[in-house]
Amino acid sequence: MKKLITLLLLAATVSLANAQQPDSTRNATNKAETGETFLATDEEKPAQFPGGEEALYAFLFNNLIYPQKAKNFDHQGKVIVAFDVEKDGSLSNITVKKSVWPELDSEAVRVVSLMPKWQPATLISSGEPVRTHMALPINFQLHGDEDEEIHNVVEKEAQFPGGDKALKSFLFNNLNYPKKAVKKGIQGTVLVEFVVEKDGTISNIRVKRSVSRELDAEAVRVVSIMPKWKPATLKGEIVRSLYRLPIHFALQL
Secondary structure (H helix, E strand, C coil), X not given: CCCEEEEEECCXXXXXXXXXXXXXXXXXXHHHHHCCCECECCCEECCECCCCHHHHHHHHHXXXXXXXXXXXXXXXXXXXXXXXXXXXXXXXXXXXXXXXXHHHHHHHHHXXXXXXXXXCEEECCCCCEECEEEEEEEEEEEECCCCCCEECCCCECCECCCCHHHHXXXXXXXXXXXXXXXXXXXXXXXXEEEEECCCCCEEEEEEEECCCHHHHHHHHHHHHCXXXXXXXXXXXXXXXXXXXXXXXXXXXX
């Protein structure tokens, strides 16, 4: 049975090693000279996707495709993809560190292999680029049943837990203004549309009215991390419903 899909990105994580050793700087420098891959330490500035976390989220959101076979068999879960970021920012040795299902594993690896060059890790002491190891968790999650009607008109609308005041507080505490948008002076209101499922989870998130790629991606990211809502009701029954949420981005002058 077909499913509606939400693809959630969990922030990339970098393993830490040798941070407490007194000779960590010397060890890292020796490895940089030999071209050996090493794990991030306090002496190193980590590798970064071009544009930062917001851009990484946008890239995954725009390129990740849920495999049809995985949907048919209701396979979901978190695939952890490991890879090396070379000194020139290219990615190598892309492998699945934690597997979920072959099709999901392959899709996660495919998307990582499409990524542009990263900003490589550098030694803080010298600014010298180094080869480093990264691990990126990518969550595949299925929601809802496409055969069940999504209601636009209901008796009681779906509601964020705690009401409008709690929703505004959540957005205020979790919304990050993308640096690229700040530099360009981009502001405006992104209209995000999504389905509130019968169990309160959010699915089928999409931008109904766009402002810019960076602001759109941030708006979608924040909606995707929301807790379960109180679902809508119609004729006393809990139903799936469509909800549109305007998210405002305004620069302080």
